[in-house]
Amino acid sequence: MKIAVCVKQVPDTWAEKKLKADTSTLDRESADGVLNELDEYAVEQALQLVEANGGEVVIVTMGPERAAETLRKAISMGADAGIHVLDNNLAGSDAIATSAVLAKALEGRDFDLIIFGSESTDARMSVIPAMVAERLGLAQVTFAQKVSVDGTTLTAERVTDYGFDTLSATLPAVVSVVEKINEPRYPSFKGIMAAKKKPVETLTATDLGLDPSVVGAGAAWSAVADFAARPPKPAGVVVEDEGSGGTSIADYLTTSKFI
Amino acid sequence: MSDVLVLAEHHESEIRKVTFELITAARELGTPVVLWLGTGCNDAAVAALGSFGAAKILVADSADVSDHPVVPGAEIVASLIESMQPVAVLVASSADGKEIAARSAIKSGCGIITDAVEIASDGTATQSVFGGSTVVHSRVTHGTPIITVRPNSITASESAVTAVTENIAIGISDSAKLVSVTNRNVVEKGARPELAEADVVVSGGRGVGGAEGFGVIEALADSLNAAVGASRAATDAGWYPHQFQVGQTGKTVSPSLYIANGISGAIQHRAGMQTSKVVIVVNKDSEAPIFELADFGVVGDLFSVVPQLTEEIAKRK
Numbered sequence A: 001m002k003i004a005v006c007v008k009q010v011p012d013t014w015a016e017k018k019l020k021a022d023t024s025t026l027d028r029e030s031a032d033g034v035l036n037e038l039d040e041y042a043v044e045q046a047l048q049l050v051e052a053n054g055g056e057v058v059i060v061t062m063g064p065e066r067a068a069e070t071l072r073k074a075i076s077m078g079a080d081a082g083i084h085v086l087d088n089n090l091a092g093s094d095a096i097a098t099s100a101v102l103a104k105a106l107e108g109r110d111f112d113l114i115i116f117g118s119e120s121t122d123a124r125m126s127v128i129p130a131m132v133a134e135r136l137g138l139a140q141v142t143f144a145q146k147v148s149v150d151g152t153t154l155t156a157e158r159v160t161d162y163g164f165d166t167l168s169a170t171l172p173a174v175v176s177v178v179e180k181i182n183e184p185r186y187p188s189f190k191g192i193m194a195a196k197k198k199p200v201e202t203l204t205a206t207d208l209g210l211d212p213s214v215v216g217a218g219a220a221w222s223a224v225a226d227f228a229a230r231p232p233k234p235a236g237v238v239v240e241d242e243g244s245g246g247t248s249i250a251d252y253l254t255t256s257k258f259i
Numbered sequence B: 001m002s003d004v005l006v007l008a009e010h011h012e013s014e015i016r017k018v019t020f021e022l023i024t025a026a027r028e029l030g031t032p033v034v035l036w037l038g039t040g041c042n043d044a045a046v047a048a049l050g051s052f053g054a055a056k057i058l059v060a061d062s063a064d065v066s067d068h069p070v071v072p073g074a075e076i077v078a079s080l081i082e083s084m085q086p087v088a089v090l091v092a093s094s095a096d097g098k099e100i101a102a103r104s105a106i107k108s109g110c111g112i113i114t115d116a117v118e119i120a121s122d123g124t125a126t127q128s129v130f131g132g133s134t135v136v137h138s139r140v141t142h143g144t145p146i147i148t149v150r151p152n153s154i155t156a157s158e159s160a161v162t163a164v165t166e167n168i169a170i171g172i173s174d175s176a177k178l179v180s181v182t183n184r185n186v187v188e189k190g191a192r193p194e195l196a197e198a199d200v201v202v203s204g205g206r207g208v209g210g211a212e213g214f215g216v217i218e219a220l221a222d223s224l225n226a227a228v229g230a231s232r233a234a235t236d237a238g239w240y241p242h243q244f245q246v247g248q249t250g251k252t253v254s255p256s257l258y259i260a261n262g263i264s265g266a267i268q269h270r271a272g273m274q275t276s277k278v279v280i281v282v283n284k285d286s287e288a289p290i291f292e293l294a295d296f297g298v299v300g301d302l303f304s305v306v307p308q309l310t311e312e313i314a315k316r317k
């Protein structure tokens, strides 16, 4: 079984995120880049499936030079190879263009499964997996809290607003996983050493056969008109409970007309 | 006036409040035309949609739509974009809504904006990003704007019209049927308001200490006619069901009032509640980061503060 996992480098979870004044895009340089934490669950799921069924795991990322570190980090969990789409023309790509690039990078490589995290912590759109499935014409099984494969049959539980749906599909398929699905492993020392020697293909948009005019900021189908930092909320009132904490909240709720 | 396509968010015949918010937003852009996917569009539903200004309701109710997730809906939306030429498509920011929006954007060659909290009459969308710290105005520049709207951001207002319904039969391709729903597991919702759309949310975290501890949280919630939420620490421990998790990987809530009890305020939790209008915190650790968001906070034991508050509310009502 051949599995691809798409991972994204995102600003450190705790870092303050800002847009750049000139391009209205996320300022990625001012914070450390880390592996999108939800993508760790995707890598873990791929490794577990390969441990059970045999096969290989390829990590795929699109991102700037330093996204290579994130790619190695994901490989060090135990994957076999990587694909890094690296091209300055890609800067500022919107979700539409990103999905076009990922689809091209994945196409024609006979992956049985392509696994995504359910959301990137910076963009928070949760649309890339569905867009890639659309472009590749593959079965889409997203927001999975449980995935199993039996031969070419994929069974999964998709989280819904009301509980969950049990889904059935035939491979190949695009899957996205939620954090309830597993407990991601830490890279072992052996894994970290081995990751340095795993093959990584670095490709440009042109290598993928993409017309440079369909990617990057200039090709985006939506544009930021303007943005502003929201003025910080004035500091609230915090009191120690000396036996009337509940009453003091009730007073606050009365003043602000909630009761 | 031009049509605005609104995708109804509903569970069988129960319409989600966000649908009325979408119709209200659509009225600013043109004539709201609602698309109802699947079963449940009864007379009461039609009347309710009409009372908010839905001029027309297109009903696409077939086994294809019910048996296969997301993709048939996206094909129908894409086909309507082509035949109706709406000025915009408005969809709720739910898992299904965002994915239908995403796939129809690719199919129709349209730009997409997710998680709008406001839409101006010229189609400019306002987004609140990075946990609410930055306000962004953006526009779709290619094709029909497809915009997903976060529940509880727009105030729904009535503007009654008589809605006409039309059954539509749009052929679904085989590739939209690659995935089948073999079973639906619906968790009992109970009598409380829906979490994502509640006006008041009362949440409990690890500080609640166990499943029994949620009794005090529920009692406070009921005194305020609120929904109950939980941190991941509480849902992972099995103290409260997963679908009530608030945060990055749970529900995003934006109520008028959020009361966080025994929750430390990890960034993943904040990601789901940071745009709440008023935040009240009860936590025994004065250093807990959740206090940074508090309009009013009490440093104390939730098991004495919360029951006292519930009692006070009962007295004052």
Ligand SMILES: Cc1cc2nc3c(=O)[nH]c(=O)nc-3n(C[C@H](O)[C@H](O)[C@H](O)COP(=O)(O)OP(=O)(O)OC[C@H]3O[C@@H](n4cnc5c(N)ncnc54)[C@H](O)[C@@H]3O)c2cc1C
Pocket: A037, A038, A179, B204, B205, B206, B207, B208, B230, B231, B232, B233, B234, B245, B246, B247, B248, B249, B250, B251, B261, B262, B263, B264, B265, B266, B267, B268, B269, B272, B282, B283, B284, B285, B288, B300, B301, B302, B303
């Ligand atoms: C990929 C990923 C996704 C995640 N998604 C989410 C998510 O969607 N939602 C979410 O909530 N978390 C999420 N988390 C988890 C998050 O990082 C925190 O671990 C979690 O929010 C902590 O929950 P808590 O605040 O209840 O627990 P803790 O951090 O343990 O805090 C408990 C608090 O209760 C207080 N307390 C204890 N006893 C009492 C008492 N008797 N009275 C008053 N106060 C008391 C303590 O002082 C403490 O501040 C995610 C994590 C990851 C890695």
Ligand SMILES: Nc1ncnc2c1ncn2[C@@H]1O[C@H](COP(=O)(O)O)[C@@H](O)[C@H]1O
Pocket: A006, A007, A008, A009, A036, A038, A039, A042, A060, A061, A062, A063, A098, A102, A115, A116, A117, A118, A119, A120, A121, A123, A124, A125, A126, A127, A128, A129
């Ligand atoms: N630049 C990227 N490179 C590789 N994978 C990505 C990229 N952007 C998003 N993804 C994948 O798509 C998922 C959803 O991202 P998003 O739609 O941005 O919330 C992530 O969890 C990743 O698995």
